[in-house]
Amino acid sequence: MTIAQAALTGALIGGLYALMATGLSVTWGVLRVINLAHFAMILLGAYLTYQLATSTGLDPILTVLITGPVLFVVGAAVQWAYDRLHVAEFTSLLVSFGLLIIAIQAVTLIWSADFLRMPGDINPYATESWTVGRFVFPVTTVLAFGLALVLVAALHLVLRRTFAGRGMRAIAQDRAVAAAFGVDHQRLSLVLGGVAGASAAAAGMVFALTNALSPTAAYEWFGIVFAVVILGGIGQVVGTFAAGVAVGVVSAVVSAAWSPATAPIVLFSAIVLALVLRPQGLFTLRSVVGAGR
Amino acid sequence: MQKRVRLAAALVALVAATAACSSRSDDSGSGSGSSDKPIVVGSTLSLTGIFAATGKIHQIAGQEYVDRLNKNGGLLGRQVQWKVLDDQSDQAKVGQLYEQLISQDKVDLVIGPYATPNILSAMAVAQRHNYVLPQHTAVLAPQLTYSCQFPAWSYGPRPNEFIPTQLFDAVASLPDAPKRIAVVTSQSGSAAFVTDGFGSDKTGMLTIAPQKGLQVVANVHYPPTTSDWAPIAAQVRAAKPDLVVNNGLGVDAVNLLQAMKQLNYRPPMMFALFPAPGPLLGLGDLSAGTLTTSLFQPDQAGKLGGDVQAIVDDFKTRATAAKLPYPVFETQAAASWNAWDILADGVKAAGSLDQQKICDSLHADGAQTTFSGKVTFDPADHNFWAGTETLAQIQGGKWVTVWPQDKAAAQLRGPAAA
Numbered sequence: 001m002t003i004a005q006a007a008l009t010g011a012l013i014g015g016l017y018a019l020m021a022t023g024l025s026v027t028w029g030v031l032r033v034i035n036l037a038h039f040a041m042i043l044l045g046a047y048l049t050y051q052l053a054t055s056t057g058l059d060p061i062l063t064v065l066i067t068g069p070v071l072f073v074v075g076a077a078v079q080w081a082y083d084r085l086h087v088a089e090f091t092s093l094l095v096s097f098g099l100l101i102i103a104i105q106a107v108t109l110i111w112s113a114d115f116l117r118m119p120g121d122i123n124p125y126a127t128e129s130w131t132v133g134r135f136v137f138p139v140t141t142v143l144a145f146g147l148a149l150v151l152v153a154a155l156h157l158v159l160r161r162t163f164a165g166r167g168m169r170a171i172a173q174d175r176a177v178a179a180a181f182g183v184d185h186q187r188l189s190l191v192l193g194g195v196a197g198a199s200a201a202a203a204g205m206v207f208a209l210t211n212a213l214s215p216t217a218a219y220e221w222f223g224i225v226f227a228v229v230i231l232g233g234i235g236q237v238v239g240t241f242a243a244g245v246a247v248g249v250v251s252a253v254v255s256a257a258w259s260p261a262t263a264p265i266v267l268f269s270a271i272v273l274a275l276v277l278r279p280q281g282l283f284t285l286r287s288v289v290g291a292g293r
Numbered sequence: 294m295q296k297r298v299r300l301a302a303a304l305v306a307l308v309a310a311t312a313a314c315s316s317r318s319d320d321s322g323s324g325s326g327s328s329d330k331p332i333v334v335g336s337t338l339s340l341t342g343i344f345a346a347t348g349k350i351h352q353i354a355g356q357e358y359v360d361r362l363n364k365n366g367g368l369l370g371r372q373v374q375w376k377v378l379d380d381q382s383d384q385a386k387v388g389q390l391y392e393q394l395i396s397q398d399k400v401d402l403v404i405g406p407y408a409t410p411n412i413l414s415a416m417a418v419a420q421r422h423n424y425v426l427p428q429h430t431a432v433l434a435p436q437l438t439y440s441c442q443f444p445a446w447s448y449g450p451r452p453n454e455f456i457p458t459q460l461f462d463a464v465a466s467l468p469d470a471p472k473r474i475a476v477v478t479s480q481s482g483s484a485a486f487v488t489d490g491f492g493s494d495k496t497g498m499l500t501i502a503p504q505k506g507l508q509v510v511a512n513v514h515y516p517p518t519t520s521d522w523a524p525i526a527a528q529v530r531a532a533k534p535d536l537v538v539n540n541g542l543g544v545d546a547v548n549l550l551q552a553m554k555q556l557n558y559r560p561p562m563m564f565a566l567f568p569a570p571g572p573l574l575g576l577g578d579l580s581a582g583t584l585t586t587s588l589f590q591p592d593q594a595g596k597l598g599g600d601v602q603a604i605v606d607d608f609k610t611r612a613t614a615a616k617l618p619y620p621v622f623e624t625q626a627a628a629s630w631n632a633w634d635i636l637a638d639g640v641k642a643a644g645s646l647d648q649q650k651i652c653d654s655l656h657a658d659g660a661q662t663t664f665s666g667k668v669t670f671d672p673a674d675h676n677f678w679a680g681t682e683t684l685a686q687i688q689g690g691k692w693v694t695v696w697p698q699d700k701a702a703a704q705l706r707g708p709a710a711a
Contacts, residue, residue, distance in 0.1 A: 002531045005556070009523035105341065113345030114618045115544050115569050120577045127554035127579060138523070138555035210551065211520075212544040212572045216343045216382075220518050248521070255524035260515035261480055263524075 003256050008135055010252025011245050015145030018244030019203040020221060021228040022151055022237055023196030027079070029235015030172045031189050032089045036096040037078055039218040039225075040103030041071050041197050045204020046213055047111055053122050060123050060209055061143070067201040075197020076190045083186055100218060107215045117212040125209050144206045151199055152241040159237065164188060172235060223264075227271050233281025242283040331374040332367070332646065334359075334636070335400030337390045337415070342382025344408045346569065347625055351407045351429060352377065353611050354622070354629035357604070362633075368640050380406055387414035395422045401646045404636055405429055409436075409483045416442050425651045427635040429628040433483075434677040435491055441652040443639075443676050445631035445662070446588055446624075450674040453486045455682075456586055457498045460564055461505040463584075463684050463696040464536060467707040471535030471562055474502055475511035477525060477549060479541040484566055485514070487540045498538060510534050517542070522552035530558040535708070540566045547572045550579055561708035570692060571619025580687050582706055587685035589627035589664045590694045592702035601663060604630065623692065627664040634662040
């Protein structure tokens with residue numbers, strides 16, 4: 001029972017990993033930008049959620065209606081800057097790391113380095129859950145899973161079924177040829193950067209619901225989020241979701257059955273092995289390799 | 294004419310040399326107490342990075358101490374200036390910055406940084422230069438081998454024995470004393486020794502519990518970067534303990550309590566080793582009754598007397614102005630204050646800034662601290678003095694000292710009352 005419950009909550013928390021990873025994955029896969037500033041936007045989303053909820057009494061889940069558009073603009077602006085400065089794939093790693101450091105320091109100056117947590121009367125979701133039979137579904141992880149599912153489904157449909165989506169995939173394959181066929185790279189990249197920013201707002205909101213915030217939390221997300229992005233296949237949104245769930249389940253089951261201390265060893269060993277066997281990503285079909293790039 | 298020029302040049306050189314000598318003697322002779330220059334105390338603190346939340350507490354407490362010291366005439370008749378550098382919570386930077394403070398800035402005295410790994414780095418540099426190092430928070434005595442480091446917070450020479458014994462003795466005094474415990478341990482070097490012991494000394498929670506008649510029904514170790522607490526919560530819930538011991542740091546206990554509540558489970562009793570005190574209080578009823586180890590809580594101010602209440606109040610004003618979310622003078626601030634007391638007492642007893650004299654006088658006479666009373670330093674125990682810590686419990690929405698009984702401000706509550 002303990003292991004089954006752990007697997008269930010692991011799958012649900014995998015939704016949060018996917019929510020955090022999807023924006024990073026699509027900007028990397030489509031725009032060729034390894035945007036570490038995405039972690040800064042998640043952090044900002046979490047702190048804005050805290051600020052709005054504690055200062056206005058707004059339901060913390062509803063804060064995403066404000067933080068989503070705000071971080072859409074921030075994400076688009078960051079992408080605009082990358083385009084204007086002709087930041088290449090590898091350089092983006094360094095530039096965006098600098099942006100992340102600046103953002104962490106700014107958050108520290110504004111909100112202090114101390115742990116901040118929404119009190120229970122403002123955020124009742126942190127300890128709420130639904131019980132179905134013998135299983136417990138924590139509200140916050142169900143929310144993360146649901147939001148990730150909606151985001152991934154929407155992005156998948158847009159990328160596959162719309163002209164803009166086909167344009168983005170064309171940009172990923174060959175920017176010059178896509179431009180020759182009338183695809184407006186700059187406009188599409190702004191939109192995609194904005195969507196990534198809005199997804200970071202949702203991830204930050206969910207994170208703030210369950211965790212005490214500290215500026216350096218951003219560093220703690222690196223390992224698991226990159227594992228999800230790479231395992232899911234760079235730029236593959238459905239793969240990213242599947243990888244998030246898989247990582248959540250494996251980590252939780254190993255933690256419950258064995259020990260939380262061994263979970264990172266087992267998880268990252270499995271990821272290394274998976275990537276040796278399937279370098280294109282565990283959840284990428286061979287036929288679509290490159291389609292998202 | 295040439296002769297005159299040579300003479301003038303020789304005169305200028307002589308004046309310059311004299312000036313240089315007198316300036317040097319000002320530096321080296323600072324121990325005489327005759328100079329008007331301030332005594333400079335150098336240190337680093339983690340003002341940014343992962344330790345910053347606590348680093349800022351030490352910064353505010355330290356500055357409050359220096360201000361009070363200067364108001365009362367300073368040290369050796371000179372004002373004291375504290376030069377504090379930000380080590381960014383980076384252990385590698387700590388050694389480098391202490392080297393800079395001692396070798397280049399030539400500070401008169403040093404005091405420790407915050408957090409055990411940083412203190413260990415600073416200690417190596419202080420030892421190389423034979424500087425006395427009072428330090429605030431490193432309690433793992435076997436690691437702190439430098440004879441001129443002086444701890445300001447001590448659980449005695451064997452903290453891995455002191456902490457479990459004190460906790461188990463306290464809960465054994467309850468009418469419905471716990472029988473089954475779950476031990477949930479962070480793999481951080483600052484916490485794991487309480488569960489597993491240190492090096493070849495395996496004494497800790499796991500060995501002491503059976504001696505005290507307690508059954509360990511769950512023993513879970515987790516990495517400090519754990520983000521998914523549900524599997525740990527599920528294991529604890531399945532084990533049905535009477536007491537959950539979280540030998541962790543920061544918000545670990547908050548995360549664990551929250552994850553257990555999400556699984557519709559609340560442990561009858563909970564102990565958190567080194568928690569961030571504010572966020573636990575923020576849990577409201579969920580954290581009521583939680584126990585922790587404590588050096589000082591404001592409810593002890595009346596018992597300690599003297600300036601303690603004024604110190605506590607001044608800290609609150611300063612911490613509120615600095616926007617600390619939990620502006621209460623408690624364990625961390627008290628440890629900081631003790632460290633400054635030790636430094637000041639050592640200098641006063643030595644009557645000089647000579648490092649060896651300060652070290653010797655502290656070994657010979659100990660130090661009078663505001664929050665732990667008179668403490669003595671035995672190099673055989675790595676200068677760790679007999680522990681004076683208490684247990685504090687969340688009661689009525691605040692931390693209250695509950696153990697030992699002679700220091701208790703309220704009665705220890707068991708599971709039912711909590």
